[in-house]
Amino acid sequence: MKFDAAAFKLTDLNSVQVRSLGIGVLGLLLTVIGYFAKTEQFFFSYLTAYLFWVSIALGALFLVLLFHLTGTVWGVTIRRILETLMKILPWMAVFFIPVLLGSHHLYEWSHVDVAAADPILSKKMGYLNITFFTIRSAFYFVVWYLIAAKLYKTSLAMDSGAKIEHIKTMKKVSAPGMILFALTTTFASFDWIMSLYPHWYSTIFGLYFFSGGLVGALTLVIVIGLYMNKRGVMDSVITVEHYHDLAKFTFGFIIFWAYMGFSQYLLIWYANIPEETIFYLDRWRGTWPIITMTIVFGHFLIPFVGLLSRGSKRNFTYLKYMAVFILIMHWVDIFWMVMPVLHKTGLRFCIFDFTAMAGIGGIFMWLFWKQLGKHAAVPMGDPKLEESLNHHNP
Amino acid sequence: MKSGKIEGVIAEFDNPAALIDAAEKMRDSEYTKFDCHSPFPIHGMDAAMGEKRSILGWIVAPVAFSMVLFGFLFEGWTSTIAYPLVISGKPLFSYQAYGAIAFALMVLTSAGTSLFGMLALNKLPRFHHPVFYSDRFAKVTDDAFFVSIEARDAKFDEKETVAFLKSIGGREIELLIADD
Structure with a gap:
């Protein structure tokens, strides 16, 4: 991997691309074995891995929208990385096909006879049916594609000379884009995760899913950045000041995630209504408390205390391990949301949980490196770039 | 001519850049009880003055x-x-x-x-500070930039300190004399 500092372009990306693709293909092939060996397990493992990666791409999309709306200075140097991550969203539609094909294994409501016999589900059949589910999912991907494509195209156009129209376009797309993003992400989480337990409902669920994805996107950018810097690439572009700000954001959204998670929990705990408490009851059976408590400590308390001080946000070695740890915890969080539906009696890991993660993740990263190498790795035409490069934390 | 105790000295500087420059020279000197005064916050002043992060x-x-x-x-x-x-x-x-x-x-x-x-x-609240003995100093809320050194400073000497402030580009140097 090399960096052409004049054109802000990454070259010699072959090795990392080949490695990602290799991991991805191998992971997917191994996961396919799961389809024949343990069909149900395969679909749940796949859904967990899929949600992990799609939530990160969504987190990246949110950050790009936020950057355009707030007119960020510090974030300009890392914006192209985020834009590249969000550009993978349309590809995630392809990876959604297995979820759609496996909906009978995943979603109880997809069995029309079961749903019709259930007094609650029969009332929800107008919303929860395969046709409408497919249409809605397609709609989300179209919306995400349109926003991402427009922002990416405008950002590329800026590379060869920024015009005021470009900045205006980005703001004009981002404002309604943010509203659409909030609605589509909320409903996507309702459809893809919450409907795994069709009797249960929680209005804050969309925010919970989104905040986890945002933390995932931030930590993945930290990991990617440090990975490149270690190879002497872009270390003059993404400096300690930018990592400091990324870590601040991570810290803030770790708290936001915990706030959402606790808000959901406290109200359900307090009201104590059986159709609501079932969600937490399922996660307190058998060995599931291990994972539940792992999230409380690993996804909140440890990163919270661990990222509190200024020094911890500016120490690259420490930050790298912390970011990887938080990414793993984000996966555990998704696992915790999805898996208790399948393994009701207790916690069970399966090899396909990990092969599916490697499979989708490998392809995801391959798409990322391929796209990042195509154009300048920094929005070089952005008028705020110079200021961003010299950004300094007080 | 006022005839009270000397509590410090102030020197005026022309613009923010000159003040930053002076702050760096003050930082590198042996004076510790000095301060910089400006009508608005100046970026980089903390580093120029050698201020440590707050505890x-x-x-x-x-x-x-x-x-x-x-x-x-x-x-x-x-x-x-x-x-x-x-x-x-x-x-x-x-x-x-x-x-x-x-x-x-x-x-x-x-x-x-x-x-x-x-x-x-920040040693607040406090009701008075030697810089207020100077009438010129009122301009600091409008368009003037000052460096002040307090007489409590171990290195403070009426003549040498004035000469030092002159050497780093200060003008209108004024001794702060208690007149109450």
Whole structure:
């Protein structure tokens, strides 16, 4: 991997691309074995891995929208990385096909006879049916594609000379884009995760899913950045000041995630209504408390205390391990949301949980490196770039 | 001519850049009890003056952590020992409900510690400062930039300090003489 500092372009990306693709293909092939060996397990493992990666791409999309709306200075140097991550969203539609094909294994409501016999589900059949589910999912991907494509195209156009129209376009797309993003992400989480337990409902669920994805996107950018810097690439572009700000954001959204998670929990705990408490009851059976408590400590308390001080946000070695740890915890969080539906009696890991993660993740990263190498790795035409490069934390 | 105790000296500088420049020279000199005055915040002034980061965070953190623990235990004590009431059929020690109040107590005490700690570290409130003996100094709220050195400084010497301020580009150098 090399960096052409004049054109802000990454070259010699072959090795990392080949490695990602290799991991991805191998992971997917191994996961396919799961389809024949343990069909149900395969679909749940796949859904967990899929949600992990799609939530990160969504987190990246949110950050790009936020950057355009707030007119960020510090974030300009890392914006192209985020834009590249969000550009993978349309590809995630392809990876959604297995979820759609496996909906009978995943979603109880997809069995029309079961749903019709259930007094609650029969009332929800107008919303929860395969046709409408497919249409809605397609709609989300179209919306995400349109926003991402427009922002990416405008950002590329800026590379060869920024015009005021470009900045205006980005703001004009981002404002309604943010509203659409909030609605589509909320409903996507309702459809893809919450409907795994069709009797249960929680209005804050969309925010919970989104905040986890945002933390995932931030930590993945930290990991990617440090990975490149270690190879002497872009270390003059993404400096300690930018990592400091990324870590601040991570810290803030770790708290936001915990706030959402606790808000959901406290109200359900307090009201104590059986159709609501079932969600937490399922996660307190058998060995599931291990994972539940792992999230409380690993996804909140440890990163919270661990990222509190200024020094911890500016120490690259420490930050790298912390970011990887938080990414793993984000996966555990998704696992915790999805898996208790399948393994009701207790916690069970399966090899396909990990092969599916490697499979989708490998392809995801391959798409990322391929796209990042195509154009300048920094929005070089952005008028705020110079200021961003010299950004300094007080 | 005023005839009181000399409490310090001020020198005027032409613009923010000159003030930054002077601050760096002051930092590299042996004077410690100096300050820079400007009508608006100047970026990079902290570094130019060689100011260390505030220790306020290290004062607030222990307060925050101990108060969140205190809030939690206090609620536990009230609802299990002091006033053991069964509320909505929940166990007496329902720790889930304590989070919100323990958190709020932490925020309240941290905010208070931050505010009053900041004031204390800045030696505020204070009612007077030697720089106010100078009439010219009133311009600092409008369009003038000053460096002041206090007479408490170990290196302070009436003639040498004035000469030093002159050498780093100060003009209109004025001794701060107590006249009350």
